[in-house]
Amino acid sequence: xxxxxxxxxxxxxxxxxxxxxxxxxxxxxxxxxxxxxxxxxxxxxxxxxxxxxxxxxxxxxxxxxxxxxxxxxxxxxxxxxxxxxxxxxxxxxxxxxxxxxxxxxxxxxxxxxxxxxxxxxxxxxxxxxxxxxxxxxxxxxxxxxxxxxxxxxxxxxxxxxxxxxx
Amino acid sequence: xxxxxxxxxxxxxxxxxxxxxxxxxxxxxxxxxxxxxxxxxxxxxxxxxxxxxxxxxxxxxxxxxxxxxxxxxxxxxxxxxxxxxxxxxxxxxxxxxxxxxxxxxxxxxxxxxxxxxxxxxxxxxxxxxxxxxxxxxxxxxxxxxxxxxxxxxxxxxxxxxxxxxxxxxxxxxxxxxxxxxxxxxxxxxxxxxxxxxxxxxxxxxxxxxxxxxxxxxxxxxxxxxxxxxxxxxxxxxxxxxxxxxxxxxxxxxxxxxxxxxxxxxxxxxxxxxxxxxxxxxxxxxxxxxxxxxxxxxxxxxxxxxxxxxxxxxxxxxxxxxxxxxxxxxxxxxxxxxxxxxxxxxxxxxxxxxxxxxxxxxxxxxxxxxxxxxxxxxxxxxxxxxxxxxxxxxxxxxxxxxxxxxxxxxxxxxxxxxxxxxxxxxxxxxxxxxxx
Numbered sequence: 001x002x003x004x005x006x007x008x009x010x011x012x013x014x015x016x017x018x019x020x021x022x023x024x025x026x027x028x029x030x031x032x033x034x035x036x037x038x039x040x041x042x043x044x045x046x047x048x049x050x051x052x053x054x055x056x057x058x059x060x061x062x063x064x065x066x067x068x069x070x071x072x073x074x075x076x077x078x079x080x081x082x083x084x085x086x087x088x089x090x091x092x093x094x095x096x097x098x099x100x101x102x103x104x105x106x107x108x109x110x111x112x113x114x115x116x117x118x119x120x121x122x123x124x125x126x127x128x129x130x131x132x133x134x135x136x137x138x139x140x141x142x143x144x145x146x147x148x149x150x151x152x153x154x155x156x157x158x159x160x161x162x163x164x165x166x
Numbered sequence: 167x168x169x170x171x172x173x174x175x176x177x178x179x180x181x182x183x184x185x186x187x188x189x190x191x192x193x194x195x196x197x198x199x200x201x202x203x204x205x206x207x208x209x210x211x212x213x214x215x216x217x218x219x220x221x222x223x224x225x226x227x228x229x230x231x232x233x234x235x236x237x238x239x240x241x242x243x244x245x246x247x248x249x250x251x252x253x254x255x256x257x258x259x260x261x262x263x264x265x266x267x268x269x270x271x272x273x274x275x276x277x278x279x280x281x282x283x284x285x286x287x288x289x290x291x292x293x294x295x296x297x298x299x300x301x302x303x304x305x306x307x308x309x310x311x312x313x314x315x316x317x318x319x320x321x322x323x324x325x326x327x328x329x330x331x332x333x334x335x336x337x338x339x340x341x342x343x344x345x346x347x348x349x350x351x352x353x354x355x356x357x358x359x360x361x362x363x364x365x366x367x368x369x370x371x372x373x374x375x376x377x378x379x380x381x382x383x384x385x386x387x388x389x390x391x392x393x394x395x396x397x398x399x400x401x402x403x404x405x406x407x408x409x410x411x412x413x414x415x416x417x418x419x420x421x422x423x424x425x426x427x428x429x430x431x432x433x434x435x436x437x438x439x440x441x442x443x444x445x446x447x448x449x450x451x452x453x454x455x456x457x458x459x460x461x462x463x464x465x466x467x468x469x470x471x472x473x474x475x476x477x478x479x480x481x482x483x484x485x486x487x488x489x490x491x492x493x494x495x496x497x498x499x500x501x502x503x504x505x506x507x508x509x510x511x512x513x514x515x516x517x518x519x520x521x522x523x524x525x526x527x528x529x530x531x532x533x534x535x536x537x538x539x540x541x542x543x544x545x546x547x548x549x550x551x552x553x554x555x556x557x558x559x560x561x562x563x564x565x566x567x568x569x570x571x572x573x574x575x576x577x578x579x580x581x582x583x584x585x586x587x588x589x590x591x592x593x594x595x596x597x598x599x600x601x
Contacts, residue, residue, distance in 0.1 A: 028289075028330040030244075030370060033352035037335055041294075062352070075354040075511075076335035078294040094256045095455055095501045096413035096487055132338065132505055133256040133455075134295050137413035137485065138420045147297045 009053040014061070018042050022061060032062045036072055040079060049080035077131070085120040085127040087165045090144040093130045096137035101154065105141050106130060108155045112162075125165070172423025173399060174407050175383050179267050185302055187309040190270040196315055198390045199277050204323030206389075211282035215385065217393035219405040224250055224341070224378030225454065225483045226558075227471050230385075234375055236365035237283045243372040245285040248350065249276055251292045251379045252334060254341040255454035256505060257485025260409040260421050261379035265292075265299050268383070269306035273329065275382035277315060278389055280327045283375050287328050291346050294335040303331050338509035342557050343376040345511065356513045357557035380409055400426035404470035408481065412438050414488030415445040424469065426481075431465040434488065446491040449573070453482020455502045456562030458569020459489070479569065494587035495577050499570045500528040506563035514556035521563045523547050531578065534585030541578050545571055 014022065025038045039061055043054050050058075050073055059069040073079045080088075091097075091106045106128075110116055113126055120127040136142035139151025143158065150161055170177045183189040190196070202211060216231030237245060249272065253261040265272060276288050292300050307329055310316045318326045332350055339345045340355040347369050349355035368374025384406060388396050397405045404426040410433060413419050417439030424433060430452060434440065441447055449459040452469070457480040460467060467477045474481045489498055507521035524547050527540050548564035555561065571578060580588045 028332075031352075034350060036352035037333065037349070040335070041333055064352075072352065072354055076294070076337050078336035093501075094505055095451075095498060096257055098501050099414050099487070099489065099493060099498075131336075132508060133254065135253045135259040135262050135293070137257050137259050137487070138411060140413055140419070144295060149298075 009051060012053045012057050018046050033064060036062050044079060049083045085124050087125060088127045088146050090129050090131040092134045092142045094133035097140040097142055100140035102141040105153060172407060174387050176423035184268050185306060187270060187313060195270055196274055198386045199274060199315060200321050202278060202389055203281055203320055203325050208282050208284055211389060214393060215388055218388045218396045220384055220388060222378055223380035225255060227481060230381055233365060234283050237373045237375060241373055245283055246369040246372060246374040247276060247280045247285040247288040248374060248376045249290040249379055249382055250346060250376050251290050252341040252346060254293055254338040255483040255485055257411060257413055257454045257487040258483040259411045262299060263421050264379055264383060265303055269303045271383045272379055273306055273310050275385040276329060277327055278385050279382055281325055286326050289350060290331045291350055292331055292333055294333055297333060300331050300333055339511045339559055356511045401470045403472050408484050410484040410486050412486045415442045415490050416488050417442055427468045427470040429466050429468055447488060448491040449489040451487040453480045454485035456565055457482045458565050459573060461573045492589055494589055495570055495574050496531050496581045499566060500532055502566045503528055510559060516551045517555040517560035520547050520551040524567055531581050536582035538582060541571060
């Protein structure tokens with residue numbers, strides 16, 4: 001388990017809007033446990049990442065032991081277990097994207113931003129990550145920025161895209 | 167108005183505003199719900215789907231009607247219908263387009279399937295990256311609910327069905343149906359032992375049918391027009407159409423709905439416009455990255471379950487990945503193997519250890535440190551995974567390794583003897599594509 005997960009932080013509480021959304025989500029399932037992924041998504045949207053304090057809040061919310069919740073959070077790749085920047089650049093590196101230039105695109109982003117896989121720019125603007133297949137193979141190479149897909153990229157297009165991301 | 171992109175699911179796919187329920191209904195959408203619920207028996211619906219010969223479009227190709235028939239009729243437990251919209255097999259991107267453009271067809275298919283198996287609750291399990299698609303589907307669900315097509319007493323039939331989306335969070339394994347159910351229950355997405363099969367003990371240990379998005383979208387058409395109509399496309403054992411997602415350096419990559427049995431060559435040459443200038447076709451992976459590739463000499467193979475099996479590969483999910491002659495196949499196979507190593511859930515030894523060792527050996531080849539015994543070693547490790555892992559992920563990792571070596575062994579030998587790729591023209595050719 002990473003050091004971040006073991007750090008001690010003050011407890012956090014849900015904002016009112018999130019509380020209402022969670023209450024509605026819980027009605028979708030016959031038990032609390034099934035809501036663990038949806039509740040984590042709500043938390044990640046609220047705080048940007050799942051800090052240990054946030055994971056403890058999730059555990060209380062769905063009434064699960066903390067280790068269970070930490071185990072679930074670490075299984076899935078999309079939960080951020082450390083802070084990410086405003087624009088999370090996720091470059092697909094799987095075969096179809098690789099055939100169409102993903103490796104080159106990733107190297108370009110690395111050198112342009114001066115950061116590697118899993119790192120963020122010091123100004124908190126970009127986090128760069130290699131990810132696996134995004135189901136956008138027909139528009140390879142594909143880059144997911146936060147929730148949005150950008151397809152058929154090359155160096156010039158990705159440069160223009162970055163300029164629009166403040 | 168451009169020509170229809172396909173006979174069934176893609177017929178109106180690009181119609182403007184199709185995500186809005188009024189537009190969908192103007193084209194006859196949801197008519198089948200009214201014609202079936204309370205008017206035909208659930209068993210009749212199952213029989214029609216059985217007779218249509220519809221097979222699962224997610225990858226396994228299991229007969230859909232038969233799967234529905236396994237759900238026990240008399241049970242005190244609730245029943246569930248789950249749509250597998252995880253679309254995680256590399257090379258596959260059809261369900262994303264289907265849901266983005268025609269979510270109501272999926273909802274209609276789910277209402278009908280739920281009625282056939284008498285399930286009152288359904289979930290659509292979307293991969294986490296599909297958050298934006300999820301919002302489109304959620305809006306469509308809300309519209310259907312407001313129109314009395316979801317919820318209590320649907321169209322006065324007495325049948326009730328509640329439907330919810332559920333977002334995964336990045337895990338290939340969750341496309342495997344029992345891992346998907348674990349994930350939906352709030353556990354790590356690890357597979358479960360079969361039997362019991364989900365139809366008997368699935369979600370919350372209750373009878374559950376898990377069907378792929380494309381499979382469910384065929385259901386309204388089949389129940390509306392009947393099995394004989396559906397069988398006008400495809401072959402005897404592979405009836406209907408299938409959407410193939412084509413990627414790689416072809417002129418027009420994208421999703422194509424074709425009658426099953428169409429020769430692979432016709433899909434690539436006529437529909438996709440052939441290869442991009444400067445690229446020659448070397449290999450095609452026809453059904454997602456987990457299936458063995460076909461060399462250029464086998465392009466006349468039909469895109470149906472039987473023909474593909476006879477050629478030593480599978481229709482799978484329909485993810486057609488085209489590999490050009492400038493691509494080093496050791497490099498390509500390393501990419502595939504790295505994917506499965508990354509996605510192995512760690513539950514069983516053959517998959518967890520085997521995918522790691524296959525990647526290590528391929529990395530050795532890629533670095534020019536390969537030994538003469540390494541090709542047989544790769545085959546041996548793959549053979550020790552195939553059929554011996556807990557779920558199909560192990561097979562998915564083993565089959566490409568065995569298939570690439572079977573068809574392209576000289577290229578692997580060249581890599582070992584010369585300590586470098588047989589070809590490295592890809593980077594030069596790509597420079598032009600990306601300019």
